[in-house]
Amino acid sequence: MTAALSLRARVADQANGFGVAPGVVIAALTIGLVALAVAAPGVLAGSDPLAADPLTAQLPPSAQHWFGTDHLGRDVFSRVVHGARYSLLIGVTAVAIAVVAGSVLGLLAGLARGRLDELITRFLDVVSSFPDLLLALVLISFTGPGTANLIVALGIASIPRFARVVRAQTLVVQESGYVEQARTFGLTRATLVWRHVLPHAVAQVPILATIGLGTAILGAAGLSFLGMGPQPPEPEWGAMLAEGRNYLRNAWWIGVLPGVAVTATVIAVSSLGRHWQRHYDGRPAA
Secondary structure, three states: OHHHHHHHHHHHHHHHHOOOOHHHHHHHHHHHHHHHHHHOHHHHOOOOOOOOOHHHOOOOOOOOOOOOEOOOOOEHHHHHHHHHHHHHHHHHHHHHHHHHHHHHHHHHHHHHOHHHHHHHHHHHHHHHOOOHHHHHHHHHHHHOOOHHHHHHHHHHHOHHHHHHHHHHHHHHHHOOHHHHHHHHOOOOHHHHHHHHHHHHHOOOHHHHHHHHHHHHHHHHHHHHHOOOOOOOOOOOHHHHHHHHHHHOOOOOHHHHHHHHHHHHHHHHHHHHHHHHHHHHHOOOOO
């Protein structure tokens, strides 16, 4: 026991010596595995995630089926690995929509001020008045279920968090000394915005996007659980949770292990985002 604690302390000291906390390393490794599952799922799982075999239904985890099989005899591990592509696709695309739209709206509001600023701010207030998941659910109820509609709904719901940050930074940067000095050199407004205002206004956006990715993945899984995302038999994590909830008593692995995949991915992405935020703010790593 003492030797194990000593070894753990040495590993932690070595990691901290390189300026990287052990939790960050674990999070990076987790994201690396998820990225491999997205890019080349066949490397991790060779079986077909849609291949059903009723004769092998609800087998517990074993050497042949690491995560067991579901109620149709499909390999749960293979479905979890291939499902990473759906969950990451939804999360990344939704965040990309929110980043682009939010940055544009925030920049316009900060540069224009006046009526346009007031109009954009009120729009952001209206969108922010709803919880992200509830707003996405309302939007999907009008457009119907499906992967594309889920992506758009989550993206729209996440716009205010990026727009407000970019607007605030734009207002601050415009009043800074180096921007005032650049104006005295006769730079055009477009050049001033492109070279000086925009880079500083969106400096924190990648950090917020990393943190928001975890929220988007969790939201996608939640809405897919309600039947609003990819439809069966597609191996999406939220849909797998919905399928497995009826078998928790007899075959817990069908619903629990996809939930573990969602939780581990969200925690890993959020941990890296928080670490990046602390580094940006100049705070010591946790």
